Each structure stands twice: as C-alpha cells, then as structure tokens.
C-alpha cells in the first residue's frame with residue numbers, strides 16, 4: 263500500500279465492549295499497525311437515548327486491556343481532528359455546516375411529516391405488499407410551493423427533520439475488501455432518509471461520512487451488519503463530491519446454537535470482554551481468539567502473539583462465511599496461553615486465592631513460591647481461566663473436609679485400613695525433614711505395598727484419607743511434599759478427632 267493508511271474504530275457507547283466490537287477494533291488496529299498507518303478512536307454518541315453510563319469508558323478500558331493503542335482519540339491531547347466525540351462535534355456545528363449546504367443545493371430538505379402520517383403510510387404499504395419506503399411529500403411542487411408548505415407547517419408548530427433526497431434508480435457500487443464487488447440500487451434504500459433528527463442531532467449514516475472525510479479515513483473495516491448503510495454513506499460522499507474510503511465488511515460473528523448475530527442483547531452468552539477479564543482470561547488469549555474470527559492465517563498454527571498477528575496481517579485473508587463463536591475454543595486458547603505464560607500469570611493466580619478468601623494479601627506476598635507450587639499441583643494446567651484455581655486448591659491445601667462416615671467405614675475401620683494407616687504414620691514420622699520429598703514418600707508407599715501385600719485403593723485410600731481427608735485428588739506424594747511434614751502429621755492427628 264502506498265497511501266498513508268488511516269483507519270478508525272468508532273463505537274457507539276450504547277453498551278460495553280463485546281467480542282463483535284472488539285473484532286472490529288482489533289482488525290482496524292492490525293491494518294494500521296501492519297502498514298505503519300494510524301489508528302483512530304471516535305465515539306459515535308449521537309443517539310442520546312441509547313447511550314449507557316460507562317459505555318465509552320468500558321470500550322476504551324477494555325481495548326487497552328487487549329493491548330490496543332490508538333494514535334488519536336477522545337482521551338488523547340493534541341489530536342489533530344479533535345473533538346473525537348460526535349456530540350461535541352455537533353455542539354461545535356461541524357455537521358450543521360454540511361446539512362445547510364445540502365439544504366441550499368436541494369440535495370436535502372426539511373420534512374414535517376408527523377409520526378402518525380408515517381405510520382399510516384407504512385400500514386398502507388404493508389397492505390399493498392410493498393416494502394416500506396418513504397413517500398416524498400413535495401413531489402411535483404415548485405420550489406415556491408415547497409417553501410410555502412414548509413412555512414405553514416412551521417407556523418403550525420410542527421417539528422421538522424432533514425431528509426436526504428435519494429437519487430432515483432442509481433446503483434451504488436464498491437469493491438469490498440472482504441466481499442468483492444457489491445452493488446445496491448437506490449430503490450432498495452427505502453426512500454429519503456433522515457440526516458438530522460428533530461433534536462438537531464445528525465444521524466449515524468450522515469455524521470459518519472462527515473467525520474470519516476474530515477478525519478481523512480482511508481479504509482473502513484466493519485461488520486457485515488453495516489452493508490446496508492454503505493449506499494447511504496456513498497450517496498453523501500457523492501453529494502459533496504468527496505472521495506469515499508475503501509470499505510470492507512467482515513463476516514459476522516454468530517452464535518453457534520442459533521446461527522444469529524452475536525449481539526450485546528444476548529444475555530445467555532458470555533460475550534463482554536470484561537466478563538472474560540473477570541473470569542481470569544488473559545488479554546493475549548482473547549486477542550488471539552478474536553484475531554481468528556473471520557480471518558485465517560496461512561498454515562495450521564492457531565496460537566499467535568499480537569506481534570505475529572501484526573506481521574501476518576493480510577487484508578486478502580478475511581473469510582466470507584460467518585464466524586461461529588465457540589466458547590470451548592476460547593477456553594482452549596486461553597489454556598494454551600496460561601501454560602506458556604505460567605510465570606507471568608502466577609501473580610494473577612495467587613490473587614485468585616486472595617479473592618476467594620483462602621489467604622490474605624500478606625501471605626500472597628510472603629509465600630509466593632510455596633503458593634505457586636500448590637497452584638501447580640492443584641491442576642493449573644487443566645483450567646481454562648484463572649478464577650478456576652481457587653475451587654481446585656481450596657481442599658486440602660487451605661481447608662480440610664470432615665471425613666464422611668462412609669469413607670471411614672470403608673477405608674479406615676477395616677483391618678487393612680488400620681494396618682496401612684498405622685504403618686504409614688510410623689514411617690512418615692520417621693522421615694527426616696530434608697527427606698520429605700515426593701520420591702521418598704512414594705517409596706514409603708511402595709514399600710508398604712510390598713510389606714503388607716495390599717495394593718490399589720485399599721492401600722492408597724487410607725493414606726489419602728488420613729493425610730488429606732479426601733479419597734481423591736492430585737498426586738499424593740507431591741501434595742505432601744509441598745505441604746510439608748508438620749502439615750501431614752497434623753492432618754493425621756486430626757483424623758482421630760474428626
């Protein structure tokens with residue numbers, strides 16, 4: 263690419279950052295970084311009724327957490343095209359200037375149709391089996407007649423919106439970066455559309471064009487749900503004689519179960535970045551997983567760093583088929599990342615023990631090495647998110663269960679059970695502190711097997727029960743070695759009392 267790439271992610275703060283939004287942000291970022299271009303954040307907050315508190319903050323915080331940075335945006339001082347929030351731009355009259363231009367040239371007009379009339383028209387169209395479309399109220403009227411009609415409506419106190427006069431039977435065509443050639447006729451648009459609402463705010467499709475033009479955006483990469491907006495935007499570029507950016511509409515992310523677009527309104531699907539963050543997913547893993555939704559690298563490998571994605575990025579490798587959101591794959595990717603970044607993740611894993619109330623901050627700091635060993639044995643390699651470590655490690659490492667009556671009867675009150683428990687206790691007490699290692703402990707158990715001629719569960723369960731108060735769990739000699747002789751002996755003594 264020879265031109266300077268300028269791309270943007272332009273969320274509406276009507277919700278928190280979800281996987282679909284993050285995918286758009288990630289690919290625009292990759293596009294910019296791969297080609298040494300610029301990545302811009304713009305907040306499209308003109309739909310005042312739908313904006314949610316913290317929507318913008320969640321979008322930005324979570325992008326940052328994913329490792330995405332931006333060159334210009336609402337939070338960056340000295341950004342060249344400030345402000346980067348559309349409400350602030352509207353307040354400065356940025357859009358009004360262009361709306362006035364279109365009104366003056368007759369490419370847009372003030373419309374005073376009431377909601378009730380619009381509803382009647384839509385109902386009539388439905389009855390006539392017509393697709394819903396706007397009916398131009400000034401058809402066949404001279405400029406003067408239109409002016410008079412508008413003045414009358416104005417005097418009657420009716421509110422107006424500004425509508426774009428859609429050219430008749432005009433093809434809007436573009437070479438989509440993902441979909442190839444796309445052609446949509448103006449007949450499919452639904453008639454003259456609103457560019458300025460009654461409250462003075464520009465609509466999405468209008469403001470987006472003004473901003474993309476003024477901010478010198480060269481490529482617009484977004485989800486396929488925006489395809490129907492593109493002809494509307496192209497007609498605005500045309501009306502002003504501006505060059506339109508290149509468009510790419512990436513395949514949608516859909517729910518595997520329903521085949522429908524993953525939407526922030528689906529409450530049964532975990533899809534907000536902060537939900538995964540809270541569960542202890544790694545940003546590297548989230549980025550990795552999302553980077554493979556609707557885009558495929560060369561080869562079979564599926565684990566990549568941001569840097570690798572940046573290098574590999576190729577706008578010709580977007581896939582056309584919708585991408586299924588597969589939570590199991592995300593879990594797998596996260597597990598791969600946790601295993602390869604164990605040292606980096608360890609503080610977070612230890613912090614999960616604090617969060618679960620198993621240890622305090624001081625212990626987390628002082629006993630980090632010991633806690634890391636516990637985490638390792640408790641089964642860190644099998645978990646998909648850091649939050650799963652606390653339930654795994656809770657027993658027997660931090661708490662002990664009461665031994666159930668059944669287990670007692672089955673494993674400790676039998677002849678074999680008593681023999682095994684007594685012999686193991688004697689040998690373990692005799693084991694020196696510095697010999698208290700997994701290998702030696704295993705040897706003791708093997709010797710018992712040989713001496714007592716007891717093997718399998720009748721051998722292991724009594725030992726497990728007296729030392730950990732469980733009949734199952736991770737590798738027993740390793741548990742005992744990590745927890746130490748005092749802990750083991752104390753637990754054995756407790757079995758008498760419990």
Ligand SMILES: Nc1ncnc2c1ncn2[C@@H]1O[C@H](COP(=O)(O)OP(=O)(O)OP(=O)(O)O)[C@@H](O)[C@H]1O
Nearest residue numbers: 273274282283286484485486514515523524525526
């Ligand atoms: N399921 C999805 N798959 C792919 N891209 C998506 C999906 N949902 C949203 N996007 C993209 O996120 C970007 C931000 O758009 P927008 O703010 O309209 O999303 P949204 O309003 O959160 O979506 P919705 O309200 O439909 O859940 C757009 O590029 C849009 O195409």
